[in-house]
Amino acid sequence: MARTGSAAGPTLAVIAREAGVSVPTASKVLNGRADVAPDTRRRVTEVLERLGYVRRPRAGAPKPRPAMVDLVVRSPDSPRAGAVLHGVMEAAHEAGLDVVVSVADGPGGPGGRRTGPGWPEKLAARGSAGVLFHLPGLSPGQYAWLDGHRVPYVLIDPARRPPPGTPSVGADDHRGGSVATGHLLALGHRRIAVLAGRPGTPRGDARLAGHREALAAAGIAPRPEYVRHGDSGRGCARRRTLALLGLPEPPTALFACSDVMALGAYEALAARGLRVPADVSVIGFGDLPEAGWASPALTTVRRPLSEMAATALRLLARMMCGERPENPRTELFTRLVPRHSTAPVATRPLRAVRAAGAAGGPAAGGLAAGRGDGTAGDTGPVPRAPAVAQ
Template sequence: MTDGRAARLTLAQIAETAGVSVSTVSKVLNGRDDVSADTRARVDAVLRRNRYVRRGAPATEPAAPGPRTVDLVLGGIDGSWPASVASGMEAAAHDAGLHVVISVARANGRGPDWVDRALERGSSGVVVGLAEPTEDQLRRLARARIPCVVIDPLSDPPPGVWSVGTTNWSGAYEATSHLLDQGHRRIGLVTGPPGHLFARARIAGYRSAMSAAGVDAPPALLRHGTYDRASGRAQVRALIELPEPPTAVFVCSDHMAIGGYEALAEAGLRVPDDVSVVGFDDLPEARWVTPPLTTVRQPLKEMGGAALRTLARLIAGEDVESPRTELATTLVPRGSTAKRREPTRGAGLRSGGGHGSAGAEPFGA
C-alpha cells in the first residue's frame, strides 16, 4: 500500500497464519466457547496483530484500514429493483475508489452467512437491501468494526445502523391525491406485508389523503400483497369482486400493479376506462405495459449511491449525524389514470368468467 500501512488480512489468511480452519477463526472472533484454550490463544495472537476485535474483547481502538472492498447484500438479485440499486451503488463506489461485492442473504441457516463471508473477505463496510439483518448479524458486524447501512429497512433500525429510504408517506399521499383529483372516491390500496416499515408509511399517506378530501377509506379497500405480480393479481381481483368495487386502485409496487392489470383484463375491465391504476417504484416495466403505468418514482439508483456515500464516510471515520437519509419521491403520470366514469363491467366479473373484448393486454406489443 502506498501509505505504508499493512492491509488487514482476510479470515482465510488469518486461518493459514494460525494453522487452523476459517470456521475456527470465526468461532474465536465471535466468542464461541467450543475452541480449546491453546487454539484460542494462537488465533487471538494473530487477530490482535491484525487489529481484529473478537466478541467480548475490549473495544478501545479503531480497526486498521481494511481492503477497499464493500459488500452489497440483497434479499434477491432478480428484477429491476436490485439492479437499479446496485448500479447506483457501483457508480458511487467507483468515484470513491471502492470495489463492490454482491451477495445474497439466504435464510436457510446452513453454512456461513453473509456476515461470515464479509468477515472472511475483510470487507470495509456493508450495505443491505431487500433484507433485514438480525440482531446477531448486526452485533457481529459491530464487533468487527464493519459499518452497516440499510436501504429501505423493513423495520426501524437499531442505534448504530444507518439507513437510506424514500419519502414513502408523501409518495402515497401524492398518488392518492392524484386519483382523488380525477374524481375517484372508492380507491383501493394494495400494499406490502403489514409489518414492513415502508408499507405502514404508505398506508398512512393514503389514509391521510383520503381524510383530507373527506372521503372514507373502509378496511375492505385495503389489501396486503408480497410485492410480486401474482399477489398483485390476486389482491386486485379481490378488490374488483367486492359488492362495491373501487373505480381506482393504488398498488404500492409496479410488479403488483402489472399483476393488477392482468386481473382487470381477465374481468373484462379496461385501464383506465373502467379502473384507474397507480403503481409505486417507476421500474422500467412501468413504461412497457399498455397503457404505460402512472407510478410513484423511487430514486433507486440515487438510493444506492447515497447508501455508498454514507458508508464511505463511516469507513473514513467521519461523523454521520443523521441516522437516516430520505430521498424525495415523484409522481409520474402516464396513461393508466383518467377521470372517473361509470365502469363498463365485463359479464364475467361476478362469475369469474371470460376475458371479454374490452380487456387490455398487460404488455405492449
C-alpha cells in the first residue's frame, strides 16, 4: 500500500538520501519543477515509487493542475496534423488532460545541427505524464529513451511498422483497398491499375493486398504491369500514370493509394486529353480536404484521422493509470466516400493511340476509345512516356 510522506512513511530526507541528491532537488522533482536534469528526475522518481511516497496536499492548497500529455507531430501545418490535433484536443477535454504540441526534430539548422532542444528534452523538463506521436516512426534510440524513462506513449497512424507490443492506433487499410477496388468492379471496370506506395510500408502493403483480394473475389487475375510503385508525391504519380497510359491495353480505372497520388493522376490524364471519369475513373485514399476541392471531386476511401487521434488519447489516458492494452494495435474502419471521379466503364475501352504532340506536353488527342475492330485511331504517333520500373 502506498504511504504518505509522514512519520508513518519515508520523509523527503529519506527520499533524497536514497536517490543520492539534496532535499531541495528531491523537492523540485516532487513539485514538477523544470530545472532538474532528466537522469536526476528519473532517479528520484524511481525512489519515490519504490518507497511508496505519496504527497499529502496541504489544507487549503489549490487543486492540482490536470495531468499534461505531449503530442509530437512532424509538421503542424499539414491537413493531417490539423485533423489529428482536433481529435486529440476533443478527447483530452473530455478526459481532463492538458496537451502540449511539440514538433519533432528535423534536419536542424545550417550544417545539420539542431537549433534547440528536441522532444525528449522538452518532455523530461515538463514532466509530462505521457506522449502521443503522429510521426512516420521513431528511431531505436527514441524507443529506448521512452522505455528507459517509463513514459507511456501511443503512436497515431505510424507509416513504419513499430516494434512488437508498441501501442498504436491506425485504420483498416486492407479493407479500404478492398472497398476501393470493389467499387470500381461494381461499375464494370476490369482493367484496374494501382498507383501504390513504396514496397514494405505497412499502410501501402495493406491497401495493395486489399485490392488483390477484391480482384480474386471477382475472379480476375492480377496483371503485374498494372501495379506501379513509387513515392506518394504528385510528380511520381503523374509519371507512373503516363506509363500506364502507354500500355497496349491502358487501364480504364486507377486506384491511387493516396489522394495526393490521385491528383497527380488527374494531371497526367489531362495532359493526354482524357476526361475523368468519362474516359478513366480515378479513386483515391485518405479523404484529405483536397479531395473535395478537386475537379471533379475525388471519390476516395476515408481514413478517420480525428477518430484515430481521439482513440489514441483515450488509450494513453488508461495507460497513464497503469492499464496495459490487451492488443497493442487498434484499427478503425475505413469507408467509401463516393463523389464524381468514378463512373461505369465506357462502352469502348481505351486503346493506345498514336497522336501528334510535343514531347513532354499534352498530346493532340492522347488516347481515345478504340474502334470495334480493335485498331487504333489514325491521328499520328504519341511520344511514349519513359519506362517506369514496376
